[in-house]
Amino acid sequence: MSATVTVPLWLAILVGLAAAWALYARILVPALRWYVRRRGERVLDEVGGRLKLEIRPFQRTRRQALIDVLVHDARVQEAAAAHARDQGLGREAVTRRLRGYAREIVPAFNAYFYFRIGYWLGRRVTRSLYRVRIGYSDSAKLARIPASATVVFVMNHRSNMDYILAAYLAADQAALSYAVGEWARVWPLQQLIRSMGAYFVRRDSKDELYRRVLERYIVMATEAGVTQAVYPEGRLSRDGRMREPKLGAIDYMVRGFHRDGDRDLVFIPLGINYDRVLEDRTLLAELEPGARRPGALRAVANTLGFVLRQARLALRSEWKSFGYACVNFGTPISMREYVAARDLDFRRLGKDERFERIAELARHLMGAVARLVPVLPVPLMATVFLQSLERPLSEIEVKSRAATLAERLEGAGAHVYVSRRDREFAFTAGLQALALRRLVEERDGLYAAKASELPLLRYYANSIAHLHA
Numbered sequence: 001m002s003a004t005v006t007v008p009l010w011l012a013i014l015v016g017l018a019a020a021w022a023l024y025a026r027i028l029v030p031a032l033r034w035y036v037r038r039r040g041e042r043v044l045d046e047v048g049g050r051l052k053l054e055i056r057p058f059q060r061t062r063r064q065a066l067i068d069v070l071v072h073d074a075r076v077q078e079a080a081a082a083h084a085r086d087q088g089l090g091r092e093a094v095t096r097r098l099r100g101y102a103r104e105i106v107p108a109f110n111a112y113f114y115f116r117i118g119y120w121l122g123r124r125v126t127r128s129l130y131r132v133r134i135g136y137s138d139s140a141k142l143a144r145i146p147a148s149a150t151v152v153f154v155m156n157h158r159s160n161m162d163y164i165l166a167a168y169l170a171a172d173q174a175a176l177s178y179a180v181g182e183w184a185r186v187w188p189l190q191q192l193i194r195s196m197g198a199y200f201v202r203r204d205s206k207d208e209l210y211r212r213v214l215e216r217y218i219v220m221a222t223e224a225g226v227t228q229a230v231y232p233e234g235r236l237s238r239d240g241r242m243r244e245p246k247l248g249a250i251d252y253m254v255r256g257f258h259r260d261g262d263r264d265l266v267f268i269p270l271g272i273n274y275d276r277v278l279e280d281r282t283l284l285a286e287l288e289p290g291a292r293r294p295g296a297l298r299a300v301a302n303t304l305g306f307v308l309r310q311a312r313l314a315l316r317s318e319w320k321s322f323g324y325a326c327v328n329f330g331t332p333i334s335m336r337e338y339v340a341a342r343d344l345d346f347r348r349l350g351k352d353e354r355f356e357r358i359a360e361l362a363r364h365l366m367g368a369v370a371r372l373v374p375v376l377p378v379p380l381m382a383t384v385f386l387q388s389l390e391r392p393l394s395e396i397e398v399k400s401r402a403a404t405l406a407e408r409l410e411g412a413g414a415h416v417y418v419s420r421r422d423r424e425f426a427f428t429a430g431l432q433a434l435a436l437r438r439l440v441e442e443r444d445g446l447y448a449a450k451a452s453e454l455p456l457l458r459y460y461a462n463s464i465a466h467l468h469a
Contacts, residue, residue: 052142055175056224058220060109063107070102070213076213079209080094102213104200107198109175109177109196111175114175114196117192126325129278129322130323131324131325133327134326135326145266148225149264149265150223150227150228152227154365154366155269156231156370158272161277165272166229166327175196177198177221179231180193180198203234219255238287240459240460242366242369245362245363246362250358254335255347257347264334269330270328271369273379274322274324274376275325275430320433320436324377327374328373328374330369373466375418377430379464380430380464381398381402381431382434383464384402385447386454387401392446394445395431398431399428399431414468439453
């Protein structure tokens with residue numbers, strides 16, 4: 001016996017949506033996770049043997065397990081109890097907040113995303129925009145870093161491109177774990193970033209409970225030997241100069257360091273510079289009185305507008321490379337040697353003395369980074385024009401002054417990525433880059449800085465100003 005059952009359209013739609021959600025949540029998502037996990041394991045087997053800094057078991061641990069360990073960490077629980085007393089909250093409410101912070105921070109590293117998707121994107125993006133170079137590397141001492149050491153790359157922060165550039169150039173050595181700001185917490189970017197081992201941080205957060213969860217995660221990762229990368233400056237430089245280092249992440253890393261332990265903590269200074277920073281005008285605009293930071297939608301709109309402008313130039317065959325993007329890898333700084341030379345044990349210092357010593361360490365690290373910042377054609381040319389505001393210069397005069405400045409910087413120990421063999425080409429390219437962006441004007445064969453663009457010229461000159469101050 002059969003009969004026709006009639007149901008309202010709205011009910012049929014609800015049933016269909018429920019069935020689709022069940023199919024997605026119960027079948028498609030688990031299948032996708034299994035597939036990605038399996039591909040990740042294959043990539044690990046393939047690349048694991050050639051990496052100089054191996055991927056630690058901590059990074060391969062399931063994300064939910066790491067979240068549980070972090071939430072139930074003894075010091076995190078102490079902070080949670082204090083937070084509950086201060087805020088008058090129940091245990092369940094504080095635990096929910098704890099889990100929210102832990103899920104926000106803990107990454108979900110997958111080797112397939114890092115070494116296949118991430119590396120491919122990094123290579124294509126950086127090489128399509130720049131002439132990418134490693135200018136200097138202390139290869140001999142880098143090769144002598146113990147395999148058991150926790151390695152932390154310390155670098156200056158010029159552009160959001162830094163994340164992509166450094167990860168791409170270091171891909172044959174390690175999988176880098178970054179601290180990424182809240183700007184990247186947008187779908188689907190945050191999923192990709194988290195899958196590449198990065199963790200999100202709230203800059204300048206005053207929430208003590210959040211700060212303790214973040215601290216304990218960084219301590220756990222450092223003690224487990226995870227290779228990390230940090231920007232002690234915190235935010236991007238707005239005026240082109242290096243900023244004073246913030247102490248948070250370095251303090252967390254050093255706080256758990258055992259100078260007599262089995263695992264050394266090694267900082268590798270890394271200097272980055274560009275002939276063109278993608279965000280240069282946006283960063284300068286934030287220095288204006290009353291300027292507001294753009295919201296997420298405005299930032300996305302600005303990025304899309306920039307991409308469309310470049311695509312339009314490419315379609316007209318008018319697009320030009322943005323010049324050099326260069327990275328220098330410096331001499332490793334062993335914490336075991338550092339504390340031994342100063343008879344220090346950070347774990348036994350009081351709060352005030354520890355911060356004083358951490359500040360000394362941060363200045364020491366950033367001093368090493370500052371000396372590594374590459375001198376590139378555009379910053380060099382920008383410096384020449386700012387030093388010659390009194391009158392226009394011929395092309396020969398511009399190049400002559402640039403050559404003199406380059407030699408003086410080399411004599412002072414700076415890393416000038418303007419080789420003597422290709423110096424004429426580099427100077428010409430640097431001058432053309434400034435002219436194409438209308439930062440300098442050419443009249444009757446004489447070049448002069450454009451008055452309205454002096455702030456942008458200073459921005460690029462400031463990137464190497466500390467090298468010849």
